[in-house]
Each structure stands twice: as C-alpha cells, then as structure tokens.
Amino acid sequence: MEIIVKKDILSKNKVEARDNRAFAREKGWYLVNVMGSPGAGKTSLIEMLIKELEDRFKTGVIEGDIASAIDAERMEKAGIPVIQINTGGACHLDAASVRAGMEKLPLSEPGIVFIENVGNLVCPASFDLGEDLRLLVSSVPEGYDKPYKYISMFAVADVIALHKEDLIEADGFETAVFEKGLRMINPEAPLYYTSAKTGKGISELTRWLAIRIDSRI
Amino acid sequence: MEIIVKKDILSKNKVEARDNRAFAREKGWYLVNVMGSPGAGKTSLIEMLIKELEDRFKTGVIEGDIASAIDAERMEKAGIPVIQINTGGACHLDAASVRAGMEKLPLSEPGIVFIENVGNLVCPASFDLGEDLRLLVSSVPEGYDKPYKYISMFAVADVIALHKEDLIEADGFETAVFEKGLRMINPEAPLYYTSAKTGKGISELTRWLAIRIDSRI
Numbered sequence: 001m002e003i004i005v006k007k008d009i010l011s012k013n014k015v016e017a018r019d020n021r022a023f024a025r026e027k028g029w030y031l032v033n034v035m036g037s038p039g040a041g042k043t044s045l046i047e048m049l050i051k052e053l054e055d056r057f058k059t060g061v062i063e064g065d066i067a068s069a070i071d072a073e074r075m076e077k078a079g080i081p082v083i084q085i086n087t088g089g090a091c092h093l094d095a096a097s098v099r100a101g102m103e104k105l106p107l108s109e110p111g112i113v114f115i116e117n118v119g120n121l122v123c124p125a126s127f128d129l130g131e132d133l134r135l136l137v138s139s140v141p142e143g144y145d146k147p148y149k150y151i152s153m154f155a156v157a158d159v160i161a162l163h164k165e166d167l168i169e170a171d172g173f174e175t176a177v178f179e180k181g182l183r184m185i186n187p188e189a190p191l192y193y194t195s196a197k198t199g200k201g202i203s204e205l206t207r208w209l210a211i212r213i214d215s216r217i
Numbered sequence: 218m219e220i221i222v223k224k225d226i227l228s229k230n231k232v233e234a235r236d237n238r239a240f241a242r243e244k245g246w247y248l249v250n251v252m253g254s255p256g257a258g259k260t261s262l263i264e265m266l267i268k269e270l271e272d273r274f275k276t277g278v279i280e281g282d283i284a285s286a287i288d289a290e291r292m293e294k295a296g297i298p299v300i301q302i303n304t305g306g307a308c309h310l311d312a313a314s315v316r317a318g319m320e321k322l323p324l325s326e327p328g329i330v331f332i333e334n335v336g337n338l339v340c341p342a343s344f345d346l347g348e349d350l351r352l353l354v355s356s357v358p359e360g361y362d363k364p365y366k367y368i369s370m371f372a373v374a375d376v377i378a379l380h381k382e383d384l385i386e387a388d389g390f391e392t393a394v395f396e397k398g399l400r401m402i403n404p405e406a407p408l409y410y411t412s413a414k415t416g417k418g419i420s421e422l423t424r425w426l427a428i429r430i431d432s433r434i
Contacts, residue, residue, distance in 0.1 A: 038363055039360040066366060150336070
C-alpha cells in the first residue's frame, strides 16, 4: 500500500530554504532577512548599514514588495546591486521567490545580501528564507506594546533595531514596557536603538553585524 | 455521479460574512471594519470617534489581535462595551471569529460597532467580515508611498483616515504623492486628514460616518 503524505506549504518552504542556504554558501553570501511593519524604516536602515559596511564588504539587496519597485529604484540610484521581487499579493517572501532573486542578483563576489521582506509584522515570521540572520525593525511610532501583540515576529528575531528612536520622547514611547515585553519572549537577541535621522546606533549595529559576517564569509 | 466541489476558505468566509450581515441587521448594528498597519493609531482613532458619536448612538468594539488584550482593556477602562478576539497567529480577522465576538458583545441595543482588525496592511483586505463600511487608517510615519505598495488595502477601503497628520511637516510626508497613488486605485473613497494629538479631522470624519449610520439604523 502506498501512503502519500502531502507536504504542507511550510515544509516545502523549509526544503527550499535549505537549498538557498547551500546556494548562498557557494556564492559566499551572508543573508540578512530584514523584517518589520510597513513604514518601519527597513529601507532607510539597510541603506545606512550598507554605507557603513561597503568599505569592507561587497553588498547587495533583494527587495520584497507586494507591488511596485520604489525601494529597488532607490537602492539602484545609490549604486547598490539590487533585484526586486513582487509577491503579487502574498504578505511575505518565501524561499522560492528569494531563490529567484538570488539567481538574478548582479553580485558576483562574496558579500552581504540584505533581503527586505514585505512590510508585515505577522506572516514573514513563519517563512525561513535560508537567511543567516533575522533583523527585526520595530519603529517608535508603532508603539511600545508591539512585542505583546506580535509575539512570533519578536520571538524569531536574532537582532532587533528599535528604529526612529529620535521620536521616543515626543511619542511618549515607554522603553521599559517595550523591553519587558521583548524579553518575555526573546531574552537574548541584542536590541539596538537606531535612527536614520540622527544616525544613532548605526555604528554599533554595524559592528555587531560585521563580527558575524567575518566569521562566516 | 457525485461531484464534490471543495469550497475554498474565501468562499466559506463569504457565506459567513453574509450571515454576519443578517445578524447585524437584526441587532440594528452598523459594523465598521477598521484596518491598518501595526501602530497606525486604529485604537486611538476609534476612541475619538466613539467620544463624538456616543451622544447620538450606542457604541461597541470588537478587538482583533493575534495575542494580548491590551486594546480591549483600554476600551473597557473608557466604559465602552468590548470583546477581545485573539486570532492565535492569523494575520486577519475572519467572518466566523467576528461572529463569535458579535454574539458575546455586551451591547443589547442598536448602535455602531467598530471591529478593530489585526494590524496588517495586507491580509485583512481579502476577508469580508460582514461589515457595512471599511475604514482604512494609514499613518504619516509609515510613509507616503504606501498606496503604491499595498494596493489591495487601499483599493477596498470605503473611507481613508490619514492619521497622525500633525507629523506631515516633520516627516517630510509628500501628500500629493500619497493622494496620487491613492486615486490611481481608489478614485472615490473620501480621505480625511486626522490626528489624535490635535483632534484635527475627527469631527469631519464623524459627521460623514453619522450620515451613513443614520441611513442604516
């Protein structure tokens, strides 16, 4: 008797993510999956990190959006090798679409590749893309209660940037409540307070990233 | 020969949404589905609308979140009949979960019921809850490019609140670009510039809502 076990979409993704990991290793790419709400500041943070990293590493970006190529055009203008993926409705990138992006990314040397996920604080948490690191961008205007509401996303993050930190006072953002919620579900991932406006925290986050990349590439 | 047509999840939801509509009509409830990104300010906007509406209408709230009861507790403190739904992972409310909320909502008279959807600018667009109206809350810190990236959400909205409008200047938010993108996909839905900080636009949006509710209840 033949028993057919139907693989669900998540386990299919798992296999493809493993293949991505092998593909990236071959290329010498370190993959960073950048996740966060719409408008959290993912693109601006990636741009600033690349500026700090590009003296030492080659860099590239895979842009994920439901529609449009706004972010990819922005990266291209800045001279960064980039490829845009449009999910056409899906609320997250998956390993297969990232693989398509990796194959077309105009970066022939080893380096660091930022994968900007679809702006969403729910769906991307469930989809392994084959990345080496998950960077969660949570921004001050979203409010300090987010770790309590969007548990999976904060739980799977390897590092968190609390972005737009220059607005903490004006917004009455309670950092202690935010950190308490974060630490309940993710006791260890480093938390950096960052701002694209003032540049705060960017060097510190870059330094932390560089150590990880050095040990891999 | 029997042919079994497997109904997909969306058409099942459609039927349940139709039932919700009938149930709300019986109760004399006008249902407003409030959608938007995490931290867009949905809860604050609902609170302010209720404050303006409560002299004339009974009000209630169904709170949707993946986890936590933070928003429901906030409503309860303000003396508003409320019920919390936790989706336990899902990135949107569906008609069945809203129905469960409607059945437990401690509001016995006709009135207006706000359904605060999960913070998400993608998934809720595909799920009819049986609502009379879809109010999309888009906030200034999210950026003016959102209608270009999150097309479905802006397309299905019956009315849009551009919230936290007090930040337009500080954020360099380009209203013309935002409106152009919005009008490309949704030429008719009214757009209100609102702020919980200054109270701007709240009376205007309330007035527009009240006319619609009057014609229904």
